[in-house]
Amino acid sequence: MRKSHEIIELPAFRYSARLCHNEDGNDSWQLCEGLNGPDMDLYYRELVVLMQTQVASQSEMDVPALSDQTLKNRISTLHSFLAFHGKTVDSAVGKELLSRFDASLKAYSESLTVSSHSKSDRRSHLRAWRKAADSLLHENRRIKPAEKTNSEVSPFHLALRAALATTGDAPKTIAKRAGASTTALARWLKGAVPNRRAFPSVRRLERELGLEAGTLESLIPAVKKALVNSASVGAGSQIDYRIRLARNIRDIYYIQEDALSADFLTEWNAFFAYKTDKRTTLARNPGGTWRLQSGEKQAKLPSAHAWRNGLCCPTAQKNLDKFRSFFGFLARPREDGGYGVSADAAQSLAWFASRDAVNAYLEFMRARSGGLVHGGHAAFAALTAGLLSANTGFVTQQPTLIERLPPGTLNTGWANACLETRQLAKEWLTDATDVSRRPEEPIQSLLDMSEPLAPLFRAVELLDREAASAAPGSPLEATLKRDALALSIVLANPLRLRNLVTMTWRPNNSGSLYRREDGQWRIRFGPQDFKNDRKAIKGAYDAPLPRSLGQRIEEYLDEFRPRLLRANPKADWLFPNDESGRWKSLNKQFFRLTRRLIPQTPGFGPHAIxxxxxxxxxxxxxxDFLTVSQLLHDKLETVLSEYAHLRQDDAFAKYEIHLRGVMAS
Structure with missing residues (x-):
C-alpha cells in the first residue's frame, strides 16, 4: 500500500495533523497522527516577551507577577535547553517544547552535571515555558510549514550544544565574550559545519567554554577524518595513539570547570594554599610546593582556578584537570564504564582514600588506552600517593573528609584506608612502563632517511615560494614568512614549545631574541623559564643562531611582523598569531605545515623536531651526548636515557668492524 500525504491546515487542532489519501483503491481519507507534522508558527522570543509581561504584572494579561530573579533564572534555563537542542531564542518553537517535550526534558535533564535540586529547578522552569507556549498557541492557533532538520547530528554539534547547555548564557553572549561570530555560532547550532577559516573562532569558543584545546575542533568532520587517516598518508601505517585520541576525545566525561561544586572549590582553594603558601597549618613535604609565575611566561594560560594574587600556577592547572577527570569518571554511569555516583557526591578529594574508586579509575584509563599502563597512569598514581602520604599527605591529614563520602564507601578507618590506597597507587606507579605516545612514530619515515632533516629545509623553501606567490603586502605573505622563520629557528635551536610561544623581541634589544654588536642574533631565556620541566637544565639559556639566518630575521622584523601586529602594534611576541596576539596554536600550526609540506609524514610538532x-x-x-644535552637544554642523564638505543647501534657497528677483522685474519 502506498500513501501520499497532503498537509491540511486544521485551526481547531492544537498540534499539526495530516490527512492521508489511501491509494489502495479505497477513495477514503483518514486522520494520520505522529507523522512528523509541522511545528507551530511561534518563536521563543514571543515566549520571553510573555514572561516579561508577568514581571511587569500587566493587568490586561491577567497573569501572576514574577520577580526579576525568577525571570532571569527561567531565561538562563531556556538558553541552556535551546543550546542542548541546537537552537536559540530566535528559533521557532518546535517539538522539543511541544509534542516531544517530555522526552526532550528527560534527555536534557540527564545531560546535566548539576545537583538534583538544580535539575528539579530547571525542569520547573521549562514546564513554565511549556505552559507559556500552550497559552499563546491556544490564543492564536497558528501553524507554519514544517521546518527542515538534519536527520543525523554530528559529534561536533552534540558536543557544542552540550557545552553551551552547561552555561545557561545565550549563545550570542558566549560568542561575543569569545570574540567569535554570533551568526556563525547560530548557524553551527542549526547544523552548519565550520569551514577552515572559522577554526580560530572554534578554538576561542573552546577556551571560553572551559574545554580542553581541540575538544570541538577535532570533532569537525574534516578535522576528525584527518586525525584518523593522517597517519596513513605517506607514512604507510596508522599511529595508534592518534587513533585512540580521536576516539576518546569524542567521549567527554570529565567535569567541566563551571560545573565544579562549591564544596569542592572550598577543598581546592585549601589545597592550592597548602601548595603555595609560605607557611601552612598542615605538615608539608619540603619539596612538595608549587611555584606561582607570570602569565606572560606560559604557552597556555591556566583557568581562573589556577591563579593567586595576579600570578598563575601551571602545576595547579594540571592537578585540577586530573581531579576533574577522576570526578567525571566517578559521576559516569556504570553502564558506560563509570563509578555511578552523583555529580555532587563525586566532587571531593575524599575519594582518593577509596581504594576501590582509585583502582576502578586507573582500570578505566587502561581500557581507554588500549590496555597500556603508561605515563598518564604514573602521573595520577604519583598524585594519589602524595595526597595520601602518611605524615604530609593533604588528604591523610584531614580525616573529617570522610563525611564527604557516601556511607559505607570505606571498609576501614580513615588512616588505614589512606595507607591501603597509597600502597595501591605505588603498585600502579611501578607497573606504568608502557609508552602511549612515541615521539618517533610520526617521523619514522624521516628517521629512515640518510638525511632526515633535508625535508624540513625543503619545507622552508616551499614556504618562501608560497610567500613570493602571495599578494605583496598581504597578511598571507606575512604569515608564510612567519612560519618559515619559526621552522628555521626550531631547526637551528630545537627549543621547547613553551619557549617558542613565549619568545619575544623588543626594539631595545631586551627580548628573548636579541642581536649583539657584531651582528649575531641570539636567543636567551632565564632559569625560571625551565623550572617546570623536570628534564631540562635549570640554568639560563643563551645560544647563538646561525649567521645565515640573519637576513631572514631582519626581513621578518622590518617588513612582515609589523603586518601581523597591526591590531596590537605594542605586542612583543616574536611570533604573533593571525589576530596580533600570542601564537597559542603554534603546535597545531607546525602539525599542519609538516603534514602539508612533508607528505611522507602525517604531520608533527616541535617536540618531534x-x-x-x-x-x-x-x-x-x-x-656525543654532551653536545646533544646542550642543543636540547636537557640534563645529560635525560639524553642518555632517551637515546640509549643509539648507543646500542654504535656498539653493534663497532662489533661489525671487529667481525670483519676476524674474518679477514
Whole structure:
C-alpha cells in the first residue's frame, strides 16, 4: 500500500495533523497522527516577551507577577535547553517544547552535571515555558510549514550544544565574550559545519567554554577524518595513539570547570594554599610546593582556578584537570564504564582514600588506552600517593573528609584506608612502563632517511615560494614568512614549545631574541623559564643562531611582523598569531605545515623536531651526548636515557668492524 500525504491546515487542532489519501483503491481519507507534522508558527522570543509581561504584572494579561530573579533564572534555563537542542531564542518553537517535550526534558535533564535540586529547578522552569507556549498557541492557533532538520547530528554539534547547555548564557553572549561570530555560532547550532577559516573562532569558543584545546575542533568532520587517516598518508601505517585520541576525545566525561561544586572549590582553594603558601597549618613535604609565575611566561594560560594574587600556577592547572577527570569518571554511569555516583557526591578529594574508586579509575584509563599502563597512569598514581602520604599527605591529614563520602564507601578507618590506597597507587606507579605516545612514530619515515632533516629545509623553501606567490603586502605573505622563520629557528635551536610561544623581541634589544654588536642574533631565556620541566637544565639559556639566518630575521622584523601586529602594534611576541596576539596554536600550526609540506609524514610538532635533530646528530657523531644535552637544554642523564638505543647501534657497528677483522685474519 502506498500513501501520499497532503498537509491540511486544521485551526481547531492544537498540534499539526495530516490527512492521508489511501491509494489502495479505497477513495477514503483518514486522520494520520505522529507523522512528523509541522511545528507551530511561534518563536521563543514571543515566549520571553510573555514572561516579561508577568514581571511587569500587566493587568490586561491577567497573569501572576514574577520577580526579576525568577525571570532571569527561567531565561538562563531556556538558553541552556535551546543550546542542548541546537537552537536559540530566535528559533521557532518546535517539538522539543511541544509534542516531544517530555522526552526532550528527560534527555536534557540527564545531560546535566548539576545537583538534583538544580535539575528539579530547571525542569520547573521549562514546564513554565511549556505552559507559556500552550497559552499563546491556544490564543492564536497558528501553524507554519514544517521546518527542515538534519536527520543525523554530528559529534561536533552534540558536543557544542552540550557545552553551551552547561552555561545557561545565550549563545550570542558566549560568542561575543569569545570574540567569535554570533551568526556563525547560530548557524553551527542549526547544523552548519565550520569551514577552515572559522577554526580560530572554534578554538576561542573552546577556551571560553572551559574545554580542553581541540575538544570541538577535532570533532569537525574534516578535522576528525584527518586525525584518523593522517597517519596513513605517506607514512604507510596508522599511529595508534592518534587513533585512540580521536576516539576518546569524542567521549567527554570529565567535569567541566563551571560545573565544579562549591564544596569542592572550598577543598581546592585549601589545597592550592597548602601548595603555595609560605607557611601552612598542615605538615608539608619540603619539596612538595608549587611555584606561582607570570602569565606572560606560559604557552597556555591556566583557568581562573589556577591563579593567586595576579600570578598563575601551571602545576595547579594540571592537578585540577586530573581531579576533574577522576570526578567525571566517578559521576559516569556504570553502564558506560563509570563509578555511578552523583555529580555532587563525586566532587571531593575524599575519594582518593577509596581504594576501590582509585583502582576502578586507573582500570578505566587502561581500557581507554588500549590496555597500556603508561605515563598518564604514573602521573595520577604519583598524585594519589602524595595526597595520601602518611605524615604530609593533604588528604591523610584531614580525616573529617570522610563525611564527604557516601556511607559505607570505606571498609576501614580513615588512616588505614589512606595507607591501603597509597600502597595501591605505588603498585600502579611501578607497573606504568608502557609508552602511549612515541615521539618517533610520526617521523619514522624521516628517521629512515640518510638525511632526515633535508625535508624540513625543503619545507622552508616551499614556504618562501608560497610567500613570493602571495599578494605583496598581504597578511598571507606575512604569515608564510612567519612560519618559515619559526621552522628555521626550531631547526637551528630545537627549543621547547613553551619557549617558542613565549619568545619575544623588543626594539631595545631586551627580548628573548636579541642581536649583539657584531651582528649575531641570539636567543636567551632565564632559569625560571625551565623550572617546570623536570628534564631540562635549570640554568639560563643563551645560544647563538646561525649567521645565515640573519637576513631572514631582519626581513621578518622590518617588513612582515609589523603586518601581523597591526591590531596590537605594542605586542612583543616574536611570533604573533593571525589576530596580533600570542601564537597559542603554534603546535597545531607546525602539525599542519609538516603534514602539508612533508607528505611522507602525517604531520608533527616541535617536540618531534627536537627528537629528529638529536637522533640525526648522534648517528653522525656517536656518543656525543654532551653536545646533544646542550642543543636540547636537557640534563645529560635525560639524553642518555632517551637515546640509549643509539648507543646500542654504535656498539653493534663497532662489533661489525671487529667481525670483519676476524674474518679477514
Amino acid at each position: 627536537r627528537h629528529l635533530v638529536a637522533t640525526d646528530y648522534l648517528r653522525k657523531h656517536p656518543n
